[in-house]
Amino acid sequence: MNPSGASLRDKLVLYINGKRHEIAGDLAFAPVTDYLRYHLHLTGTKVVCAEGDCGACTLLIGRPEDQELSYQAVNGCIQYMYQLDGTHVVTLEGMTPAGSVNAVQEAMIACNGAQCGYCTPGIVMAMCGFFDTKPDTQPASPKDIQDTLTGNLCRCTGYEAILKAGTQVSLNAQPKLRELYPAASIIEDLEALKRQPACVQGSTQQVFLPTSLADAVRLKAAHPKAVIVSGGTDVHVVCNKRHTEPQTVISLANVAGLQGITIEDGFVSIGAKVSLAKLEQQLGDIFPEFTQMLERFGSPQIKHAGTLAGNIANGSPIGDSLPFLFVMDAEVEALGPAGTRLINFNSLYTGYRQLALAEDELIQRIRIPLPSPTESRKLYKISRRQHLDISTFTAALRVELDGPTIRWAKLAYGGVGPVVLRLPKTEAFLTGKPLTEALVKEAGQIAAAEISPISDVRGHRDYRLALAENILQKWYWELMDHTEGVLK
């Protein structure tokens, strides 16, 4: 089927280390790391976890943006070929001419940053990605390097040497990718391709690459079981681990639009393809607590690929963005054959990973009401490890105070049931009462009574109940001046 009427392209086209590759057949459905390692014998890219959690497979993906290629570090193991149509993939082998080292590599050697070497390619690539987009030539701070490498596990070095290497990189000596790979001809080629819808057939799978959301909706209506892929950070983990092969995939790689973040009519409106990284960069002024949470949401590699829409569509009760969207009364704007409609988050989830979306509806954008300047919001994410870990428990607390009195309160917890839950009894209990330690202690008990968590790999039921109860006290003390017991 060819919804737009234009002729259909039947191959993927991408560049790898400056060289053009056309991909047809089953290879289109493989993780890019398989193609690199087993077809091109570019084995510098390692695969360890195959789920985007260790960073050994880090690659830089260049996408056309403002007449340049904008490169970002991603986890190659969960980037499938059909997502990379129209991109330039740079691997470790493509970072330097054979036999030479760049400034990042030189610093890693000098500082003993590599021991067994298996995580090293990913670490070098993540750092190269950071330095490639660093706007100034100041040396990196330790925090820069920590934030760059949150998603790169190393089991040998204890990271100290890597951190030192990162802060010693001489930026003037580090070539930029735009110098290594002149972008103009690549962009010209790719931009033309990206305007042409594509459909690639494998022996048992097919992938559609529409160029507009309307086409995507039509395709979804024609293939109700099709899997929609944008960042792929959830769906490809399942493909890798369970060896599932979705028969039909609709890749949003070339869908135009959906990239913007706009503020209008009292709403922040976020396009479905906006990456979490972009959200983190741009939402800080309006929702600082949300961007702080995004810091711990995932690695740069995941945030470069993953989207807010994906986190919502995945529908996990421990999706880190969800409690915030619940208490904000945010809305999903869904697009279906009949047009768009808005669904409030508080009625979006009908069961464990079940959404009130029709099979032929896609998320077009997310609308978050602008907050009132006098309200207070706090988000909590409790996980076994502080950074880059899936939550055991999440909470969003949004209140407006009138002096010491709570005018209204909205609370949502995640990880305490099959879906994220609002806590109506606790909210009602808090409303209209002066905020005191005794009040939040009692409220905590009410909150714990409103939920029925399970025990699982991420924590015992009683742990979640204790967190549900305690988090209100933590919140209280964060609002109060610690020693004086008065509001800050």
Next chain:
Amino acid sequence: MTTPGTTIGQNIPHDSAKGHVTGQSIYIDDMPIQRNELFVDFLGSPVAHGRIKAIDLEPARQIPGVVALFTAADLDGHNLFGPILQDEVLLVEDVAMFVGHPIVVIAAETRKALWQAKKAIKLEFEELPPILTIDEAIAQQQFIGAPRTLAQGNLEEGFAQADHILEGTFVNGGQEHFYLESQSALAYPDEHNTLTVHSSTQNPSEVQAVIAEVLGLSFNQVVVITKRMGGAFGGKECQATHPAVMASLVALKTKRPARICLTVDDDMCSTGKRHPFKNRYKVGFSKDGDITALDVQLFSNGGAANDLSTAVMGRAMCHAENAYFIPNIRITGTICRTNLPPNTAFRGFGGPQGMLNMENIMESIAAYLKQDAYDIRRRNLYGLTDRNITPYGQVLQNNTLHELFDTLVERADYKTRRAHIDAFNRQSKTHLKGIALTGMKFGISFNTKFLNQANALVHLYLDGTVQVSTGATEMGQGVNTKIQQLVADAFHLPPDRVRVMPTSTEKNNNTSATAASSSADLNGQAAVNACNTIRDRLIEFASRHFAHQHGEATGSPFHIVWDETGIYDSRHPDDRLSFQKLVSLAHLDRVNLGERGFYATPGLEFSWETGTGNPFLYFTMGCAVSEVLIDRFTGDMKVLRSDLLMDIGKPLNPGIDRGQIVGAFVQGMGWLTTEDLRYTHRGELLTHSPTTYKVPNIQDLPDIFNVDWIENHGNIVNIKGSKAVGEPPLMLAISVWAAAKHALTYVSNGEIPQLNAPASNEEILSRLMHYAHGEKSPWTALDRPEVTIVPPSTTTSGIKG
């Protein structure tokens, strides 16, 4: 001080550093695919304990691309193996003993066919009740080997002298190695039923032996080569064997190259880990905190077969008193047989478990006496000249513990910071702090005497370059670089003239595992011994050469000078030979330019019959202070500061040794904080990938992190005065756990706080809730098993979300 012209003691980069950072280093899965090569995998038992009633391979045989399926019936040798006791069944014959216990080896043309075959094979079991914990094993009397005891002094008298006696139990969890390169092997069939096997193993000789024994070959039919490992940490000491045998089985039977590379999930689910322990102790001490008697019963969860459990327990017992002299002591060690994958070597090898138990006792005594735990530890340290006999009778010599403690307590400003913590904890409504300074003394040498030997092969080539081969395997720790430095030093060459070769059983026979931190000690010395023999020959030749040149009747080796400028006769200093020239002239004179060196550690003797002897050549020591911050409402813990101080003798390569110290510390911190193995009640591991099993990441480093070592030139018994460094610093991380226990003393209502390891945020919060509200549920109960079992019917998959 370094000698001019040598790199010994200097910070030269790892010999693979450039390959690593450019992605050119080759691991098993990176080796080019051979014509005709097969992919290999295995199907493991889905049940922890069960009798196989039926195996139906037929549906798998029908899958296109599946080439062969093998079961125990296809093995031509014996199916039992193990490094100490031959008690592990490679391929299940009758009863599966753990989840992941291999049953069917699969060979296929594609990975996809492998996955499909794994799903298609039909297994029927009669499920038997599994034993998962030490308590269950004790109740059912399921043990591996017999309990052993080390003792010194008179316990009864020691307890009689005590003012106070405490009794308790202590639990530590296991730890997954999480090497980044999973278990892998590539086997080539050669002619006449011989095999060349590339294996990611710490122990090529054992892989060779087991392949031969299981497949019915003689040892000389199998060559095992290890270029490098992408991490190992003990996990590839014994357990690299299984996949290597599987690939070899396929290669031998199909006459096609065969490669196996486990997924991280299959690897974690089916291989053993650091042993969890559950210990009992009774300690007597004076009102001032001098320990008069200690009775410790260590119990380890060994898993389904011995593997190295007996040796691990031996080391745990030899480190159960840690850095402290206890005049009257009894240590017993019992290994429990359970239906988990056989637990195995892991950096520290029982030492961490033994020491952690002791440091828990130290914190407990301090909490009971309401004294500073530092003072308790300091007064109980081994003496310099007396109070220096270990429970196994070895006299502790060159004891630097006092210097280490006294230096660090000052340098880290311990006392002031502890006072600040007292004040902080009184005031803060939201957080708690804790601090601890813990000691570490780690015996170097394999406890088993015969393993303390090594051989090395040194070849000089006519262009003046050198190849050296030893039994040491490179897993990132830098042993190759150290050997490169030692050999370069012996010949006064720059290190880049020396190439350390892949470890091969063809070059070095009957080698010991690269383990016990001692591979540089043993293999480095063997290599230097070989070099010295060649040097003597070359000096003799040079003396004849110069005599001939200068018309003298006989040469005088005594006058030969060899330094980085070349070789000359001191009586004719202007007539110099370069190394290359010397070597090529010597060759023309038919001088042997290759040598095999051998080294056996002298003076070792130890018997478990008597529990006495000198098992260790020397001790690596150290101490560390850590300070932690705990959220009272969530249990989240942050390490604010760690200061490490070690005695590592004269390091061969300070950069590499610093990397070992920091890496081991952070790995130990992971074991004691976020690395939390969880199982179902059926014995299935739930935390089988980094999504659910959380090793430290770069954000988990202490905010302030100081690492240093003292000057000690006195370790003359070891090569160039160096000390082993691979494992010991892992145990400095006990300071982090002890700091968390210290923090709990501020809220435990005067009780000695009980804190298991790992001190995860969940563990800490369960203790905070216990001391705030009492014991309300199994979650807040003080007595819990060493294996965390998620309650049934509510478990979810380890896959994300």
